[in-house]
Amino acid sequence: QVALVESGGGLAQPGGSLRLSCTASGSMFSINALGWYRQAPGKQRELVAAITRNGTTEYADSVKGRFTISRDNSKDDDENTITLEMNRLKPEDTAVYYCVAAFTIRIMSDFGTWGQGTEVTVSS
Numbered sequence: 001q002v003a004l005v006e007s008g009g010g011l012a013q014p015g016g017s018l019r020l021s022c023t024a025s026g027s028m029f030s031i032n033a034l035g036w037y038r039q040a041p042g043k044q045r046e047l048v049a050a051i052t053r054n055g056t057t058e059y060a061d062s063v064k065g066r067f068t069i070s071r072d073n074s075k076d077d078d079e080n081t082i083t084l085e086m087n088r089l090k091p092e093d094t095a096v097y098y099c100v101a102a103f104t105i106r107i108m109s110d111f112g113t114w115g116q117g118t119e120v121t122v123s124s
Contacts, residue, residue, distance in 0.1 A: 001026045001027055002024055002025070002026040002027055002028065002030075002031055002101050002113045003024070003025050003026050004022055004023070004024050004099045004100075004101060004113060004114070004115035004116075005022065005023045005025075005115070006020065006021070006022045006097075006098075006099045006115045006116065006117070006118045007020070007021045007022075007118070008020035008021050008084075008118060009097060009118035009119050009120045010119070010120070010121070011121045011122075011123065012086075012089050012120070012121070012122050013089075013122070013123070013124050014089060014090060014091060014122055014123075014124055015088055015089065016089050016122070017085070017086060017087045017088075017089065018086045018089065018120060019083060019084065019085055019086065020036065020083070020084040020086070020097055020099075020118060020120075021081060021082070021083050021084075022034065022036070022081065022082050022083075022099030022115060023079060023080070023081045024079065024080045024081070024082075024099070024101050025078065025079040025080075028078065028079065028080055030103060031053075031080070031101045031102065031103065032052050032053050032102075032103050032104060033050055033051070033052050033053075033101070033102050033103065033104050033105045033108055033112075034050065034051060034071060034080060034082045034099070034100070034101050035047065035048070035049055035050025035051060035058075035069065035082070035099075035100055035105065035108060036048040036049050036050070036069070036082075036084050036097050036098065036099060036100070037097070037098045037100055037108070037109070037114075038093075038095035038096065038097045038098070038120075039095055039096050039098070040092075040094060040095040040096075043095075045098075045109070046060055047060055047105075047108070047109070048060050048063055048067065048084070048097065049063065049067055049068075049069040049084060050069065050100075050105045050108065051069045051070070051071045051082060052104075052105065053071075053073060053080075055071070057069055058105055062092070063086075063093075066086065066087050066088045066089075067084060067085065067086050067087070068084070068085045068087075069082060069083070069084050069085075070082065070083050070085070071083075082099070084097075086120070089120075089122045090122060091122050091123060092122075093120060093122050094120060094121050094122050094123070095119075095120060096117040096118070096119050096120075097117065097118050097119075097120050098114050098115050098116075098117045099114070099115035100112040100113065100114050100115070101113045
């Protein structure tokens with residue numbers, strides 16, 4: 001069992017910045033990949049960014065160059081924390097952002113453990 005605690009999000013103006021954090025704890029030995037998905041109203045959920053234990057990252061094309069994901073493994077099997085720095089935000093970044101944990105990035109969507117979600121709104 002893995003527990004995910006998300007923080008951050010909120011309201012930002014276009015061009016602004018926000019930071020999301022997610023702390024994963026529990027059976028971390030089975031978790032290699034941590035990341036963020038998002039779902040906007042009326043749209044399918046999509047992978048925003050993910051990072052593996054060894055630092056390999058994957059980003060959606062729409063956020064490359066604007067968002068940065070990082071991971072703190074210092075507590076190793078007890079607790080991992082990921083941070084998503086979101087810069088140059090656009091209205092189309094508005095969505096509910098979910099922290100997800102899984103053995104690999106590829107199975108995150110279907111077999112991952114999902115957080116409760118945090119809202120990000122980009123509006124002037």
